[in-house]
Structures are given as structure tokens and as C-alpha cells.
Amino acid sequence: MTVERIECANDARAAAYREVSDGELLRSRGVFVAEGRLIVRRLIQQRRYTFESLLLNDSALRDLEAAIPGLDASVPVLVCRTDAFAQLTGYNIHRGCLALVRRPPPIAAPSLLASAARLVVLDGVTNADNVGGVFRNAAAFDVDGVLLSPTTCDPLYRKAIRTSMAAALQVPFARAAPAEWNVVVAALRAAGFTVVALTPREPSEPLDVFASRPRPPRIALFVGAEGGGLSEGMESAADYRVRIPISNRVDSLNLAVAAGIALARLAN
DSSP states (O other), rough: OOOOOOTTTOOOGGGGGGTTTTTHHHHTTEEEEEHHHHHHHHHHHHHSSOOOEEEEOOOHHHHHTTGGGGGGSSSEEEEGGGGGGHHHHHHHHOTOEEEEEEEOOOOOOOHHHHHHHEEEEEEEEOOHHHHHHHHHHHHTTOOEEEEOOOTTTTTTTTHHHHHHTTTTTTTTTEEOOHHHTTTTHHHHTTTOOOOEEESSSOEEOOOOHHSSSOOOOEEEEEEBBBTTBSOOOHHSSSSSEEOOOTTTTTSSOOOOHHHHHHHHHHHO
């Protein structure tokens, strides 16, 4: 490995890290940010991804010492003081560990539908923490993939990856193009999926009632944004609408929590 010390925030070798808060710019460059030692270590160990560089403080360098030799020898490992991270990147990185990694080739939506038996479908979910939480749940309950609407947050945004505990880097996902999204329910049915809408609204049946019946061989669980929920068109087009009964002391469950409960019941 090549360890290079960065002594000042305007060092040209770390110029790429000044863009890490701009998700759109990173996507246009074909890279994503991995943040934190756990995520970076898992990525190195998986050997599925190509690293452009690492930016570490001394503590992270020591912690990752055993994993770093798994990188290609040409990948620069840049080391700076912890207090320089905010100047370099534009925000505080308390754990002192970032990596720039090349994005994998996208999966086409039809390919994901052809290969999966259980899918989560996210409709307009723009909160990165919720998207990351859903991916973590999907990995925990052996979901085959996640289908994203055109407006759903990027699962490879740094906050989504961090919240997912790297599950966003393991669970296959595809983003439907607008034309594909307009006919997504029909496409799922044509692929043999039973479409299930998770909703707190009536008319719907308790999740346990649906789960007690014989399970369809292929299920696509639709989950909408927190607050607004699924769009009316998607909800009404579903084969089944299911709800999680909760106390009247609260209005609703967090999106990722609700998705986790539903996936756990449908996994049995």
C-alpha cells in the first residue's frame, strides 16, 4: 500500500474529497463514498469493489492495518489529522475514515424482476436513513432485491450506506426509469409477483391475517414515503393491502421499522 500524509486542507492529493457532500456530483463521476471503519473494512474484504483512494486519520489507519493490504497496491491511502477532515470534506467525520469507491454497473429493472422471488419496492422514499434501514432489513430477512422508484434516494449515498450497515452494498437493487415505473405493477404481475401494499389506511387487512394464508411464490412488498405513504395509484393497484395494527397513542411507525416488521412476518 502507498501511505501519503496530508498536512494541509488544500493539498491537491485530497481534492476529490472536497466533493463528498455532493451526492449528484459523485454519481456523475461514477463513485460513491464509504464512511466509517466497519463499512470500509467490509468493502475491502468483499473484493467486489474498486477503490479510488482512502482518507484516514492515524487511529483509523491503525485499525485497518490488517485489511488494507487487501487493496490494490496502486490505491493511495491518504492520512491526515482528525481535525482536518472538516476542512477537507466540508463536514465532520468523527470516525476519521472515508473511501472513494467506483459505483458498480447498474442492474436493469427487468433483470432484477427475473431473478428475484421476494422484492421490496420503494415508492418515493427520499430519506437516506429510511432507505438504508430498509436495505438493512432486506438483508436481515433474505430479500432478493429492492426496486426503486425514479424519485427514491440513492442507496449508495453515504448516509444510506452507513445506516444500512453496508447492506446497501450487498442487496441487489435496480432503479425503474419513469416509463417503467408507470407500468411497474403490470410488469410485476407479468413476472409472477403478488403485489402487496404496506399501508396504515383502509381498506386493508392486518398483516398477520395475510401472513397466515399460504404464501404466494413471489411477493413484491410496496413501501411508501414516511408521512404521505404510498401514492394512491400504487396502493389501489396492489393485489393486497396490509396494515400493522398499532396503539392509538401514536399516528404511525417509522418507515424502516414498519418494513422490518412486515418482512419478518412474511419470512416465516
